[in-house]
Amino acid sequence: GQNIDQPTEMTATEGAIVQINCTYQTSGFNGLFWYQQHAGEAPTFLSYNVLDGLEEKGRFSSFLSRSKGYSYLLLKELQMKDSASYLCAASGAGSYQLTFGKGTKLSVIP
Amino acid sequence: KAGVTQTPRYLIKTRGQQVTLSCSPISGHRSVSWYQQTPGQGLQFLFEYFSETQRNKGNFPGRFSGRQFSNSRSEMNVSTLELGDSALYLCASKVLGGADSGANVLTFGAGSRLTVL
Secondary structure: OEEEEOOEEEEEEEOOEEEEEEEEEEOOOOEEEEEEEOOOOEEEEEEEEEOOOOEOOOEEEEEOOOOOEEEEEEEEEOOOHOEEEEEEEEEEOHHHHHHEEEOOEEEEOO | OOEEEOOOOOOEEEEEEOEEEEEEEEOOEEEEEEEEOOOEEEEEEHHHHHHOEEEOOOOOOOOEEEEOOOOOOOOEOOOOOOOOEEEEEEEEEEEEOOOOOOEOOOEEEOOEEEEOO
């Protein structure tokens, strides 16, 4: 089975940097996804990590350590529109499903 | 290119009734997955269909079922509704039926919000 943990809520200030952590325990592991979900909307794909290290995409970066079962999503230069839930999801080896964490609700305040 | 379309967006049912939700995947996507999202449990996997066959199933009772048609459109059905079935039901599609990857990313619809009274 798979177990994924991430903080329930976080608050950060506009213009700041925030790091959302995710730890996972899986019986098999392919890669790690991050999705963003605004209230009342569909989750949208942000990033995918399969190898250890940092992947940068504009203001968003995602990091993976396979040996530690750990990932984080880094959001720089926070904007009010970044207020959303951020979902960490693990892809299991040989399986056809993503297992999601319960999501981290990020509130960006002025 | 149209996204994943789910209907209906909102519906209210009473306990004991049944409900059918519909999902039209992105054109060219052959795999359709269904998830249940609740505030307490987050997104939980229901099942995945590829080429009209159920490939994988989550830990939900048999009251939850689904199917996929030859045009890749999918439906899920919940029978004998319970209060705890109130949730947002999300459908997601991807190109291939294999494991998720950077080239095989799940794209979600906006969901069908079911309220059971």
